[in-house]
Amino acid sequence: MPEGHTLYRLAREQQLLFAGRPVHVTSPQGRFGAGAALLDGRVLDEAYSYGKHLFARFGGDSLHVHLGLYGSFTTGTGTPPPAKGALRMRWEADGPAGAGVWTDLRGPTTCEVLSTPEVDHILGRLGPDPLRPRTDGTLAHRRIAGSRTAVGTLLMDQSVLAGIGNVYRAELLFRHRVSPFRPGREIDADLWARMWPDLVALMRSGVRMGRIVTTRPENRSRRSGAARPEDAHYVYRRTGLPCRICGTEIRTQVMVGRNLYWCPVCQAT
Structure with a gap:
């Protein structure tokens, strides 16, 4: 989608x-x-x-x-x-x-x-859209922090955040070393204060490039120039491949009807 x-x-x-x-x-x-x-x-x-x-x-x-x-x-x-x-x-x-x-x-x-x-x-009915000008991400955090539901589920709920899909969900959580199974109420304000601007930057980058690239240059096989398709993501669609940070095999399971991807070591908590 x-x-x-x-x-x-x-x-x-x-x-x-x-x-x-x-x-x-x-x-x-x-x-x-x-x-x-x-x-x-x-x-x-x-x-x-x-x-x-x-x-x-x-x-x-x-x-x-x-x-x-x-x-x-x-x-x-x-x-x-x-x-x-x-x-x-x-x-x-x-x-x-x-x-x-x-x-x-x-x-x-x-x-x-x-x-x-x-x-x-x-x-x-929709939550904040990170691409809309002057959008306040604190509304999304209030909805996340007030829930016992897993954050991996909440990020796909369009009434919590509008525009987030499977790729941004997986990649945002990995970039901040957050387990997709962590209850929303355990996402504190300081953590969200780092996640929200990162999400805004990632989505704006997606607008500019016309594709989603979430990896940092130092984590790619080729560190100069544009990211190759195989280097664009940390965990999304990388089941069984080694984590770019720790080398552990990336895992997947279905969450909210979509395949969820995560590193069990980097995202242990």
């Missing part, structure tokens, strides 16, 4: 290409036909993300998209390709440089038109 940095990049791209312009909205597949007809020809005021949700505001109506596990956007310039297969939604507009621009949406969990109160209701 795409994590928050991916949705942030998508929203920024759509803002750049479509905002302030009338957008031709269609649903070649037909499943979003009524919503497409409601938005077609209207000017896009703003595209933005919050956590794993993408919103596009057309006056008093907003398009709400959640990609889920299989959803994806494809964007291009010029004439769009023939519409084939399960194409849920297509946007077309005159781009900022005069050339046509388009974006296709396939396979989302959610694609719907909402009123402003309905958007506010969704946002009200």
